[in-house]
Amino acid sequence: MGFTFISMVVAGGFLGLFIHWICGLAIDGFSMSSKGFIVTGAVCGIVVGMVDFIRDAMRAVKDES
Numbered sequence: 001m002g003f004t005f006i007s008m009v010v011a012g013g014f015l016g017l018f019i020h021w022i023c024g025l026a027i028d029g030f031s032m033s034s035k036g037f038i039v040t041g042a043v044c045g046i047v048v049g050m051v052d053f054i055r056d057a058m059r060a061v062k063d064e065s
Contacts (some may be wrong), residue, residue, distance in 0.1 A: 005049040012045020013038055 020037035 005053050008049035008052065009042060009045040012048070013042040015045075016041020 006017070016038040019041065023037070
């Protein structure tokens with residue numbers, strides 16, 4: 001379960017990096033020094049990972065009883 005959580009955080013960071021890179025190519029005046037998309041992607045990865053982790057933990061506790 002921990003590996004899944006970490007992989008979701010990393011995937012969110014890479015998704016943010018990809019969106020940041022695409023915006024840099026597509027938009028002329030886009031500042032490549034801002035890392036907002038990467039941070040936003042990582043935060044979204046953390047949120048999705050936490051929800052998935054909690055859901056799996058609750059399911060494991062429910063199956064045990």
